[in-house]
Amino acid sequence: MAGKHLSEIDIQQIVLDKEKCSVRVRDHYNLCDECQTEAVQYSLLFAAIKQQESPVFDFDLSEVILKELPVPQPSGRMDKYFVFAILVAAICLAAGTFYFFRIYISGIFTNFSSTSAYFILTTVVSAAIILCDDIVSRFNKLSKILNSI
Numbered sequence: 474m475a476g477k478h479l480s481e482i483d484i485q486q487i488v489l490d491k492e493k494c495s496v497r498v499r500d501h502y503n504l505c506d507e508c509q510t511e512a513v514q515y516s517l518l519f520a521a522i523k524q525q526e527s528p529v530f531d532f533d534l535s536e537v538i539l540k541e542l543p544v545p546q547p548s549g550r551m552d553k554y555f556v557f558a559i560l561v562a563a564i565c566l567a568a569g570t571f572y573f574f575r576i577y578i579s580g581i582f583t584n585f586s587s588t589s590a591y592f593i594l595t596t597v598v599s600a601a602i603i604l605c606d607d608i609v610s611r612f613n614k615l616s617k618i619l620n621s622i
């Protein structure tokens with residue numbers, strides 16, 4: 474059959490679970506000898522992989538991984554007081570702000586402008602970007618540690 478053949482992923486999907494494939498993929502597969510030949514090769518490959526014995530390590534893999542992971546530093550008593558002091562200061566600051574600006578608080582929701590919405594949206598998006606960057610950097614650091622084992 475002339476034209477564009479199925480991708481490797483489509484052919485593997487046909488071998489693994491033909492019912493989940495799209496109609497386009499199934500139609501092409503049923504008409505194309507070349508893709509069917511490739512699917513047979515994949516099915517032989519998958520069968521050979523299933524027959525292989527799972528690897529057995531002669532060492533304790535979990536112990537090796539745990540050795541490579543960074544050990545969390547025990548937090549001292551002063552750290553707990555410092556965090557508590559910051560928390561109390563933040564609560565006092567928020568309470569003071571609400572107390573001194575209480576007459577304007579009701580106006581926040583009644584005079585909500587598009588400019589305010591823009592500032593809130595910008596803040597939320599910025600925080601989300603920073604959090605995502607932090608998650609990705611932690612993931613990369615952890616995967617680098619795991620890959621070096």
Ligand SMILES: [Zn+2]
Nearest residue numbers: 478479505508
């Ligand atoms: Zn094809």
